Each structure stands twice: as structure tokens, then as C-alpha cells.
Amino acid sequence: MTFLNFLIGGISLGSIYAIIALGYTMVYGIAKMLNFAHGDVIMVGAYICFYAISRFSLPPLVGVLLAMFVCTVLGMVVERLAYKPLRAAPSLAVLITAIGVSYFLQNAALLLWSSNPKVFPSVVGTGKVALFGGELTITHVTIVTIVSCVVIMLALTWFTGKTKMGKAMRACSEDKGAAQLMGINVNATISMTFAIGSGLAAIAGVLLCSAYPTLVPTTGSMPGIKAFTAAVFGGIGSIPGALLGGLLLGVIEIFAKAYISTQLSDAIVFAVLIVVLLVKPAGLLGKQIREKV
């Protein structure tokens, strides 16, 4: 039973990583850039939702929608101001800019909302489902997170595979120049990618804080890095890979804590990551792209 309890704990932690990793992988897959500010957009989303629910007593659903709206706009503004001017620059420059944006958002949050930690009211309640006469419990937050992960993953797969916009995105990801020659508006497409990625970040932020309810301006940064790891683990750019990577990372982390050592859990997680990348350099579900010369 304790094994199953740990498994459930791992899955609930992993589902949070997965939902953040989906946003990372989506932006990387299309725009080919690591948006390190993703974790901080998550934090902004959580704050918007927090204020909507506890200060203005709006219903949770409205809070979530408002957070998604604000984050979508924020994502597009950041892309327009900080990343678009660097479209032709080397990818390292964009990476550094992303780190800069991340610090900007954190410090802006510090000024706007102060550093005092806030306790986030769970948007899905604190209820739980008890199985086997109460020996196993699964919180509603976990169930909602896993369901949202799967729904988002399916929706993104469908969107990038079947819709016109999605096809345009994939075209941009393969070759920006050629896509432009085919009449695709590359800038609008990338902007759209950021809008979607940031909207997803808002959902991730709300679910992250519902599961682990303290909210500070650095709330998003550590889970953001773990989720980035999860995305690499699953194969960055691959949407199902993000889900798989997130879940595995969560489960490994909890098992390492439970059965090996609480002190070494992070070291073990990253050791597993290194082994996986040695065997499969593109990640679990990543595609090996052969450069044609």
C-alpha cells in the first residue's frame, strides 16, 4: 500500500511537472528557443488568479480564465519586445535574453506583490478520493491535473497536426525562410505560439499552486527548471514526450526519496537523466534529426 501511495504521490508531482513541460516543449518545438521565462509566466498566472479569487472574490473559473488572458497577453508582449528583435541573432543571445526576462518578471512581481508568501486557495477544493477503505487517497487536484495534462496534450497534438495554423507552426519550425517563401507569416505564427504557451503557463501556475499552496515571486523558477528537465527527458519538442518525461521525473523523484535517501533524491533524478541522454541523446520520445549536408 505504501508503494501505491508513493506512486500516487509521484504521479501527482509528475503531472505538475508535465503540465509546465508542455508549455516549454511547445515553444521550443516551434520557435526553437528555450523560453526560460516560462516558469515566471507561471508565477504571474498564479498571482493573477490569487488576487481574482481572494481579493475580488471572483469564482475560481473566472480567476483561471482571467489568469490565462493576462498571461497570453504578457507572453505576446514579451515575445514582441524581447525576442522578436533578436529573430536573426544567434540562439545564445536569445537564451540570455530569456534569462533576463525571467529576472525582470521576478523582480517586477517582487515590487508589485511584495515578497510576503501568500497561501493560494485551491481552485478545485481540498477534497480527495479514498480507495481501499482510506488506505489510498488521491486528491482532487491530482485528478484535475492529470486530466488537464492529457486533454492539453491531445489538443496540442491535434492543433499542430490538423489545423492550418498548426501546420504553419510546424513549417516555421522546420525552416523559417522556406515557410516565409510559401506565404506563411512567420512572425504572426511565432507570436501565436507564445500566446498558446503562456496561456498554458497560466493553467500550470494555478494547478501548481493548488497542489502546493505557497505563492512567492520565485514560485515558478524551480518547478520551471524541473519541468525543463522533464521536457528534455521526454525529448524536447515532442508533446507526448513532455507528458511522459514529467510523470517519470515525478515518480523517480518520489521513489528516490522514499527508498534511497531524501538527501540524494535530486542527485538520483539527474543521474537517471544523464543515463537516459547517453542512451537516447534526443530524449525518450525525441526525434533524431539527421542534418543533410
Added chain:
Amino acid sequence: MMKKKFMSLMLVMAMVLSLAACGAKKEEAPASDAPASTPAAESGSAFKLGGTGPLTGGAAIYGTAAKNGATIAVDEINAMGGIQFDLKYEDDTHDAEKAVNAYNALKDWDMQISLGSVTSKPCEATAAETYADRIFALTPSASSTAVTEGKDNMFQMCFMDPNQGSASAQYIADKALATKVAVIWKNDDVYSKGIHDTFTAKANELGLEIVSDTTFADGNDTDFSVQLSGAQTNGADLVFLPMYYQPASLIFAQASSMNYAPKWFGVDGMDGILTMEGFDPALAEGVMLLTPFNADSTDERTASFVKAYQERFNEVPNQFAADAYDCVYAYKQALEAAGCTPDMSASDLCDKMVEQFTSMSFDGLTGEGMTWDASGAVSKSPKGMVIENGAYVGLD
């Protein structure tokens, strides 16, 4: 195209500048709400007293409390006439590197005596500096042993971590609160580790059984299900939490969702949990902690301090505020006894203060008859407190 590029460059500049402007505003703000630092500011007439602490960032509640407490003490003392202080606090965001920068800023301001840093990690860094520069430092609340170790001019107003750990174990054993104890601690934090080490040593000595000993660190401080179920399956009746209140609040919430309700025992870092916005005080019901300061005390000086603090800052002071308040008064007593004047150099003051602090006895809000030994550690007795109906109540 050029124009567009120019526009976006301008917008980026605007973004950066607005942040810089906000930053500047923040810098000025403390000066305006701390009139203490202005009236006596004529150079040479007041002792320049400086300190660093987290005024922003995750540990800001401690830094602001200490700064507020010290400000009240300085204002009271300046109003009395006699010794005058000029107080300046710099922000270190609970970061050792920033603390050294903040310390250098204070040195440029010609600080004569120091309040060290508020939290342990930064204070270890600034203590090395004050030691090298021969500036006397008395920290209100940085409690790790490394802060004072090997430094003759670094003193503490709070308990040292080892004392907190062993005092907690002693208290639990004396009151027969539990026989099986679990400890959850933060292994990348000297504060938490220091308390943990002495707690477990003392607990073994006293026959308390430690049934579960688990850790977390900065990167994985959100999920505590493993640590809690470890404590639960090993049958711990009491869980000892040597940590700050932020992770503790998550632990309480997760334990409650697991239907696990042991006795909780915290340390001074637990102070502040009740003022977290949105925190459900029911989760902390029955949490015990050792703290040297009780804001509900009927003692006259404490009552008037609490009243002044509430009027000015709209909250009940925690022990960090009281420690800082005591620090300033301890300085007043020592400076008067040594007959120091504000025109003395920092290193002369340093020698006098070392002499005074190792020989004097001081009565403050956080203890009667406090004395210091040559290592810089204070000796005073802690009070046991318990959280009942969302407020601290004395245990004894």
C-alpha cells in the same frame, strides 16, 4: 525596418528604466518611513549603526521585522537625549553575496557599529567582513555557530542554533510530550542543519527515540508526502520542524490532507506563520515552539513595545523585532558604560564593546539578566509557546 528596430529598442529601454526607477524608489522608501535615520544625522553627533537583512525576498518578514524593531528602539533612545543613534538598514535578500555588497555600502557610509545580518547565511559572510575590518557586530537573529566562530567581535542576541536544538529536545523530554520523534529538516541551510544536529544528539542522550529523520532542499521543497508518510508509518507522536515557516506551512497542509495529526514542534523560524496572507490558522493549531519573546506578555516594557509597533507598522511584532530592539538597547547600555563618544573610530569602539559585552548583564524584552561569553553566544532561557485559536499562548 530601422525605425521599427529603434522603436523596440526604445520600448526595451523603457522597460529597463521603469524597473530601475522602481528600484530607486524602493531604496528611498525605508529612509522616509524611518525618521530615526534623519534627525540625529549631523555627522559626529550620533553613532552610525548599520545592519543588513532581507527587506525583500522570501525571508523579508524577518528583515523588515528586525529593521522595524531597531527603528523603534533608536527613535525612543534619540528622544531621550543622551546617546544618539543614526540607523541604516541595507537589503541583502537573504543572499550571502548581496549581504557583502550591502555591508560595503554601509562601510562607505562610515558605519561605526554593526547589527550584523538578520539571517544566518548572509551573516556568516558579513561577520567575516566585520571581523577583518574590526567593526563590532551584534546580530539580532543570525543563530548559526559559524556566525560567531573564531571571531572575537561578533555577538548574538538570539540563541545559537545548537542551544535551540538541545533546548527543544530538553523541553520535549521534560514535559514528556513524546517518546517517538520525527525530524524533517532542510539540508542546504546551516540554520536548519545546526539545530537538527544538536537536537538529535540531545534527544539520544535523553532517551527520545528518533524514528524518522528526513530532509529536503531548495529544489524540492514543495512535496513532503514522503517525509510525512515516513514519520507516520514509523509511529512518531511528535514531528520536530527546524525550518522557516514557509515550507512548514506546506507541511501542515499536506499532513492535514493525509489525515496525519501528530504534535508539531517548531523553532524560532516558525514565527511569522500566522501572518501569512491566506494561511488557515486551523492548520497550525497546537503547534509548539520555543521562542524568547512573547508578544502577549503583561510585562510593562513588552506591552509598550508591542503597542508602539502596532501603531507604526500595523502588526504584532515577532521575536525578530524584539531581538533587534534589544540589540539597540544593549548597545546603548554598553556605550554608556564604556563612556564612548560618536567621534571614536570603529576599531576603538570595537575594543570597548568586546570588553563591555563579555562583562555586562542586560535586561531586555527577550530575557532578563542576559550575559555573553567570549565566543559571542548569549545565555538566556527560552519560553515555550503554543498556537491556540490563531494566537501564541505561553505554555508554562
